[in-house]
Amino acid sequence: MVIEDKLQELKEQINKIVPSGITISDVEFEGPELVIYTDDPKQFADQADLIKVLARDLRKRIVVRPNILEDPERAAQEIRTVVPENAGISDLFFDPETGEVLIEAEKPGVVIGKNGVTLREITKQIGWTPKVVRTPPIESSTVKQIRTFLRSVKDERKAFLRKIGHRIHRETTSKDQWLRVTTLGCCREVGRAAFLISTPESKVLVDCGEKPGNTANGTPYIYVPEIYPLDSLDAVVLTHAHLDHCALVPLLFKYGYEGPVYSTPPTRDLSAMLQLDYLDVVRKETDKIPYTSNEVKTYIKHSITLNYGSVTDIAPDIKLTFHNAGHILGSAIAHFHIGEGLYNIAFTGDFNYQKTRLFSPAVSSFPRLEALFMESTYGGSNDIQPQRRDAEERLYEAVSTTLKRGGKVIIPAFAVGRSQEVMLALEEGIRKKKIPPVKIYLDGMIREATAIHTTYPEYLNNDLRNQIFREGLNPFLADAFVQVDSPDLREQVISGEPCVIITTSGMLSGGPVMEYLKALGPDERNMLIFVGYQADGTLGRRIQKGWREIPLGWRETIVINLEIATTDGFSGHSDRKQLMNYVAHLQPRPEKIFTIHGDENKTIDLASSIYKRYRIETHSPMNLETYRMI
Amino acid sequence: MVIEDKLQELKEQINKIVPSGITISDVEFEGPELVIYTDDPKQFADQADLIKVLARDLRKRIVVRPNILEDPERAAQEIRTVVPENAGISDLFFDPETGEVLIEAEKPGVVIGKNGVTLREITKQIGWTPKVVRTPPIESSTVKQIRTFLRSVKDERKAFLRKIGHRIHRETTSKDQWLRVTTLGCCREVGRAAFLISTPESKVLVDCGEKPGNTANGTPYIYVPEIYPLDSLDAVVLTHAHLDHCALVPLLFKYGYEGPVYSTPPTRDLSAMLQLDYLDVVRKETDKIPYTSNEVKTYIKHSITLNYGSVTDIAPDIKLTFHNAGHILGSAIAHFHIGEGLYNIAFTGDFNYQKTRLFSPAVSSFPRLEALFMESTYGGSNDIQPQRRDAEERLYEAVSTTLKRGGKVIIPAFAVGRSQEVMLALEEGIRKKKIPPVKIYLDGMIREATAIHTTYPEYLNNDLRNQIFREGLNPFLADAFVQVDSPDLREQVISGEPCVIITTSGMLSGGPVMEYLKALGPDERNMLIFVGYQADGTLGRRIQKGWREIPLGWRETIVINLEIATTDGFSGHSDRKQLMNYVAHLQPRPEKIFTIHGDENKTIDLASSIYKRYRIETHSPMNLETYRMI
Numbered sequence A, B: 001m002v003i004e005d006k007l008q009e010l011k012e013q014i015n016k017i018v019p020s021g022i023t024i025s026d027v028e029f030e031g032p033e034l035v036i037y038t039d040d041p042k043q044f045a046d047q048a049d050l051i052k053v054l055a056r057d058l059r060k061r062i063v064v065r066p067n068i069l070e071d072p073e074r075a076a077q078e079i080r081t082v083v084p085e086n087a088g089i090s091d092l093f094f095d096p097e098t099g100e101v102l103i104e105a106e107k108p109g110v111v112i113g114k115n116g117v118t119l120r121e122i123t124k125q126i127g128w129t130p131k132v133v134r135t136p137p138i139e140s141s142t143v144k145q146i147r148t149f150l151r152s153v154k155d156e157r158k159a160f161l162r163k164i165g166h167r168i169h170r171e172t173t174s175k176d177q178w179l180r181v182t183t184l185g186c187c188r189e190v191g192r193a194a195f196l197i198s199t200p201e202s203k204v205l206v207d208c209g210e211k212p213g214n215t216a217n218g219t220p221y222i223y224v225p226e227i228y229p230l231d232s233l234d235a236v237v238l239t240h241a242h243l244d245h246c247a248l249v250p251l252l253f254k255y256g257y258e259g260p261v262y263s264t265p266p267t268r269d270l271s272a273m274l275q276l277d278y279l280d281v282v283r284k285e286t287d288k289i290p291y292t293s294n295e296v297k298t299y300i301k302h303s304i305t306l307n308y309g310s311v312t313d314i315a316p317d318i319k320l321t322f323h324n325a326g327h328i329l330g331s332a333i334a335h336f337h338i339g340e341g342l343y344n345i346a347f348t349g350d351f352n353y354q355k356t357r358l359f360s361p362a363v364s365s366f367p368r369l370e371a372l373f374m375e376s377t378y379g380g381s382n383d384i385q386p387q388r389r390d391a392e393e394r395l396y397e398a399v400s401t402t403l404k405r406g407g408k409v410i411i412p413a414f415a416v417g418r419s420q421e422v423m424l425a426l427e428e429g430i431r432k433k434k435i436p437p438v439k440i441y442l443d444g445m446i447r448e449a450t451a452i453h454t455t456y457p458e459y460l461n462n463d464l465r466n467q468i469f470r471e472g473l474n475p476f477l478a479d480a481f482v483q484v485d486s487p488d489l490r491e492q493v494i495s496g497e498p499c500v501i502i503t504t505s506g507m508l509s510g511g512p513v514m515e516y517l518k519a520l521g522p523d524e525r526n527m528l529i530f531v532g533y534q535a536d537g538t539l540g541r542r543i544q545k546g547w548r549e550i551p552l553g554w555r556e557t558i559v560i561n562l563e564i565a566t567t568d569g570f571s572g573h574s575d576r577k578q579l580m581n582y583v584a585h586l587q588p589r590p591e592k593i594f595t596i597h598g599d600e601n602k603t604i605d606l607a608s609s610i611y612k613r614y615r616i617e618t619h620s621p622m623n624l625e626t627y628r629m630i
Ligand SMILES: [Zn+2]
Pocket: A240, A242, A327, A350
């Protein structure tokens, strides 16, 4: 059926379902959603179940939008008039895409009013649907910039969503039935994740990352004919914001991609932040930068965010659902349902099957699952990591020892993930008196990354959310944490009292950590604590191996007299035991498992162990292969 | 290096090697060959080893061509003047591509003269290089037409060969190194053979066949992005002329392919003949014909023939060598050498590892071999065929029995392959008095196919060649054989004496065999002998199963009272034992074997048996997969 006929038919169906008195003026596909335009948004809002009924009956994601949206400025005035001043409204964000206004307030309860009276009053006054959230305790400039940017391109974006909506719901013609996955990177290696799913109708790219530390051969095989022209792709899907999964998404737009990039909202924001940082780093190393901040903007303009659990059409025959992966903020297992019950395939991305201070363990049950592409970073039979609790005890010990002897602790860490885990561990250490009260300085992008974490509390685990909202105890706001935001303050930290410094980069390949190492390296009272994996060829690995004099430029040398410690166990990845456990707990049991995102021997070891233990067909694919699923 | 510089450098190298006095006027890539143009073709011809030395030192296929070729008509006159009349020159074929004149004579010795004196005289008189062959005992109209056609397009063809020559020797840029094979058909099925070899530099398609008896889903997956656009292919390579391997080659030209099709010379001629016949058959069944005879001509115009054992550049990083496959006339195992010693991969096409009356067993040793794609038609563990000798004994018995009781024998057979084997068996049967002297009528394309066999005696095995040339006993010319070339004669055969009729089609899906069956079916003295596999759904299979009344159109019925016999063992394929034997004798032992061209259970059975017995990594691929070789 042609799209226009399809929409007409849907409109008729909707008219049969909604009570008379509610006028449906228009029905339109916008991105993956079916948008119902109405003159009577309030009546719609009154019937809480109506949208659910429509979604179920039409098997579509439904959005209801008032036909005419009031001018945001006027609407803002009205909101501020209705809501009492002591609510502490900190921001109003009008999203023309959803017809919602996000009301950020220090006291959300006051905005909602007794039994929701204030909120209903707002709805009555303005066309916009109000949504109330607590003002993030730390403001993220990234989130603010992205929201502002998206508002500035709202017309373009509307046209884009309509185009995508029509494309998703296009007519299909093929009589063939098959499903293939082509490996474009990240097989028998860590880095440059990129997997192509294809059917006779559609093509979807899962991740598009870079290979860390490898500028020569760092891109996935995105130039092979399987994926060309790039605009033949229906969708790009991001599992999470780490650069080995998302760094080269902007490059796709440079090479002609014009479609959507699906991710969770935190992944979108963290990706943009890390991509811009990536450009800075690359710019320092070479003058061949792969793309500019313009392409990052283009990516954001084409991003479509989905929350965990929302089943979404992304192609005529493909539905995508994100599930918590427990790895970093917003990290997702991407589950694809192909055809009408034809096949189900999931990509774990990076995942952690252990509960951490920030996240719940990765989801292991799915409505259906035939094939799984599974990361194998710690897939080797000896890759057993210490328990998180033991790791923390060792960290406390190391910190205490250093402070006792009047030294300072340097903890190099990635901005996203491990930094926050270490922050929370140290905060609790101080609170529970396992380490002395001490200032913890955050230098580099860590603060901004933390801010993004506090913007999305729903992506943190229950315990942490309860601690923040019920107990009013936000550990990220603890007095101990001090942001280093000037060279002066950095000087003070260096020359000041014993303290802990968490700073980037995580593998000592540049960043403020170099300043600290230069200044604090010669003093043997200090300690450098590695909490993350140090890749071959990085300065971090060299220091671990015993390097004690590091040439810096052509005149300077860093002298390493400080103590070196390594505290395993803060990893965001499942270790070997957890990987095997994960397979044991998978619901349902898949027919095939592909082990990827690991060194060659680890992916092979894990694949053969899974086969031997569980008798599931396994493959440890190479890059550039194509596997038929059906 | 740019092509022009490369050619200039080659010219300088050549000038250093050839004796002074021989002028090299130009050097040019034409197709896979390096053509040296000279003003002194005679001096070149005098130095027999010079071309070999050049080929070895430059690692190229060398052709020497006189700068100016005499007008063919004048040259023809001169040849006829020099050669004595009793040589019986039957044809002169001037090939401007090679600068050769093919002299077909009944007595080649007379053309050559004592110690080659006449031949040297010819060389002296005309610029063309004379090549003498015996006049084929049966003239093939296909061969004649193809030669005439190629002569008529010689200018286009020269431009084409130059274009291809430049393309083969183009500069390469990729730093990547990989080799992949994508399965586009013929996996876990018989039919629609098509395999794509790709490297970062090049793409080659091996075979492009149809699926017999399956018009709905009969094409290989030539529309997937891996192979698009078709003109990005460097080459198409044909293993042999059966339709499940070559039927859709003309279609490639319709869809934009403009490159070369490599095959042996007999494969080119048989392919064209069978493609034209295929069009006739399809036209009778449906009005959706895939291509017309124009595209068959286009294919011929783009064909480049190679003899067994000739190592040929077909892409910047791929060398092709054909080896005897023992299956039908000109059938080849296609061996690809990738890069400079990087990898070697071969496709058996269909092959027979047993010596037959016509052909030597398939070649099993190669300079190098890492991966083999191997047919599995008889790959099931029960697919044991009788010895050829036993099969013939049974055939003799059946024929004798029938003749004795005054009946006629109908043997349905494919035009190419089995017909000739059965002809030779029956001829010997008569000669050695194992069956009574009897007329053997050939109806359908069998005669023309046989004519093509006699045009290429060098593609037959030694025994048969010796019998023909040394003993002067050409079995194909035996008096017993009578071509049925008119409806009148067919009527006479039907109403005449007891006899044997070999006729197409092989599975009773149309063709003259239907006439014979209609007329001879009701008489129980007659016999129908199947000598080949009858596919599911064909009339042949139905009769084997016991059908005794066959509706024909809406009024007629064929009544089957004649005796039905099946004589296995004339197959052109290796049976299970021979397949396993072949693997055992492979020199060198490959690292990987892929079993293809067989029913699902057979390819899987053979793959697992090879692995168990020989511990070679095996795969039974599905269509639409891509395997990384390196
Ligand atoms: Zn990650």
